[in-house]
Amino acid sequence: MSRKAPFPDPHAPRLRVRPPANWINDPNGPFRWRGRYHLFYQHNPAAPVHANVHWGHVSSPDLVRWDHHPIALTPTPGGPDEAGCWSGCVVDDDGVPTAVYTGIDRQHTGVGTICLARAVPDDDALTVWRPVPEPVVTAPPAGLHVAMFRDPFVFRHGGRRWALVGAGHADGTPSVLLYDCDDLLSWRFAGVLLDGRDPRAAEALGKDATGWECPQLFETSDGHWVLVLSLWDGEPLSTGHLTGTLTAAGPDDPTPRFTPRSGGPLDHGRDFYAPAVLQDRAGGRVLLWGWSWEARSQDEVERAGWAGVLTAPRVVDIRADGALSTVPAPELERLRARPLPSQLPDAYELFITATAPATVGLLRSAAGERVTLALDPAAGTVTLDRSGWPRQRAGGSGPLTLAAGPGAAPGGLTVRVLADGSLLELFAGDAAVATERVYRRAGDVPELTTRGTGVQVTGWELSGWEPDPPRHG
Structure with a gap:
């Protein structure tokens, strides 16, 4: 299947409900x-x-x-x-x-x-x-x-x-x-x-x-x-x-x-x-x-x-x-169309299961700052760090830690990310969820990194999908 042209506005969600304008x-x-x-x-x-x-x-x-x-x-x-x-x-x-x-x-x-x-x-x-x-x-x-x-x-x-x-x-x-x-x-x-x-x-x-x-x-x-x-x-x-x-x-x-x-x-x-x-x-x-x-x-x-x-x-x-x-x-799993490339598209789904500590990068600034997810299965926590992306609306700027509970699942800690333009929805197992807006700036690179060594690291697994925009119902 051929790749579709990028959505014109990279901040605009295309899979979620919003009016045309x-x-x-x-x-x-x-x-x-x-x-x-x-x-x-x-x-x-x-x-x-x-x-x-x-x-x-x-x-x-x-x-x-x-x-x-x-x-x-x-x-x-x-x-x-x-x-x-x-x-x-x-x-x-x-x-x-x-x-x-x-x-x-x-x-x-x-x-x-x-x-x-x-x-x-x-x-x-x-x-x-x-x-x-x-x-x-x-x-x-x-x-x-x-x-x-x-x-x-x-x-x-x-x-x-x-x-x-x-x-x-x-x-x-x-x-x-x-x-x-x-x-x-x-x-x-x-x-x-x-x-x-x-x-x-x-x-x-x-x-x-x-x-x-x-x-x-x-x-x-x-x-x-x-x-x-x-x-x-x-x-x-x-x-x-x-x-x-x-x-x-x-x-x-x-x-x-x-x-x-x-x-x-x-x-x-x-x-x-x-x-x-x-x-x-x-x-x-x-x-x-x-x-x-x-x-x-x-x-x-x-x-x-x-x-x-x-x-x-x-x-x-x-x-x-x-x-x-x-x-x-x-x-929402019906939206999964093709495996996720390392150069992240405007919308994607990411699924991570970890039995050992792991860090995933989602976005890199020209200065080298990153939006990252750090998973700690022993503590049952996942930490989102988006502190390099300041915001106009009030809200804490430090890392956000979600608790899925120690031993959240027999197979390890699971994290699911639904990204759609500037909308980021993060699910730590089924116990905690966070909704965040992260706006890409000129020079930012939306890339998937895992400690800089690829997508397979001992003790955890990562899978992801790029969606096709759904047809009308």
């Missing part, structure tokens, strides 16, 4: 409908800046080939979402796909309303949506001094439908609010599911956040429940998760009560936020996408004409030791 942020409403995966996202169709937010829309038969569709949700002049259709989810409401989202008006100060839009009948492609004229929730509950209110997420428990809403309070306490929405047109506040004063939540997530955005809740294969949160203090901080139980409040009260047991970071990288999950019951798994923002200057973004990308789909579950498991969706 302009702005993308939070993934919204992953949804499986009539045999296809649908994924929506925050999108400014006019410029690569966070403003004028619509819902973009793609769909896929296989999580690999994605088709772009017309914009799904558009702000309504004079309506509750006139300043933006912000984050939310999509649910099947008695056979009618329904978007449940945050409406922002011109006067908002972080407090939104909860709005609905329904897909038109017999439109299996979900390309036309009709907004419900009035919000189903016009304001946060009284008496709680809520200063941040957005990002509804609908789930089922105990035979009923419930919703979470991300919140922050005037005293700086983050929380997740709970609503009974068995009837999507009639919502009832059912209490605070969890807040930052919970000692296990504070221990697992830290105390810096003043708001918890984009709450997501899912059940794992062994019956545990996982609450995913995006930590916010006036700007995005990081993401975290809490694992625990979800039970009814009492024999005559079906209101869910979440009891956290453990938790920690969801993604250890600097460039990941606002993940959204799909409880794919037909596939017997939970899928997750996140948003990776730009870590370069706004001038560079505007010259490029695009900003942001969604990560590869990930399968999340609970490991035998109770920790969260995160791996790339297996469908």
Whole structure:
């Protein structure tokens, strides 16, 4: 097979979901409908800046080939979402796909309303949506001094439908609010599911956040429940998760009560936020996408004409030791087209298994600095060093170490790298993942090195593939 011409913009991901141009942020409403995966996202169709937010829309038969569709949700002049259709989810409401989202008006100060839009009948492609004229929730509950209110997420428990809403309070306490929405047109506040004063939540997530955005809740294969949160203090901080139980409040009260047991970071990288999950019951798994923002200057973004990308789909579950498991969706292996050359292309996959210490180089600067991965199987760690590539966005500049645990696997420590333009997704076994943006500069050489001695070193093995861009689905 002949090699295709390089992608015109080496920073631009070509395998992951992003619009052809302009702005993308939070993934919204992953949804499986009539045999296809649908994924929506925050999108400014006019410029690569966070403003004028619509819902973009793609769909896929296989999580690999994605088709772009017309914009799904558009702000309504004079309506509750006139300043933006912000984050939310999509649910099947008695056979009618329904978007449940945050409406922002011109006067908002972080407090939104909860709005609905329904897909038109017999439109299996979900390309036309009709907004419900009035919000189903016009304001946060009284008496709680809520200063941040957005990002509804609908789930089922105990035979009923419930919703979470991300919140922050005037005293700086983050929380997740709970609503009974068995009837999507009639919502009832059912209490605070969890807040930052919970000692296990504070221990697992830290105390810096003043708001918890984009709450997501899912059940794992062994019956545990996982609450995913995006930590916010006036700007995005990081993401975290809490694992625990979800039970009814009492024999005559079906209101869910979440009891956290453990938790920690969801993604250890600097460039990941606002993940959204799909409880794919037909596939017997939970899928997750996140948003990776730009870590370069706004001038560079505007010259490029695009900003942001969604990560590869990930399968999340609970490991035998109770920790969260995160791996790339297996469908991504279909992208493997040919063995990886030593001169790395703009997109590639790399798989390393080590039983002895090993270091792999991915990028070399003209001054001799390198982006490297150092594997230590005895300690169960992999360290990404990208300190020679400074960034515009805030974040630590030193090496990043991920812990897969001592003796992470009988065959050694495994590391998988998914690189796509400037997007780097690093999986240390199934126990830790990091999303990073690394921008190649003039004079940088994307080359694969292993201590300068080739790709076979005693005690470890390396394999890699260059993908072909997927055809439309």
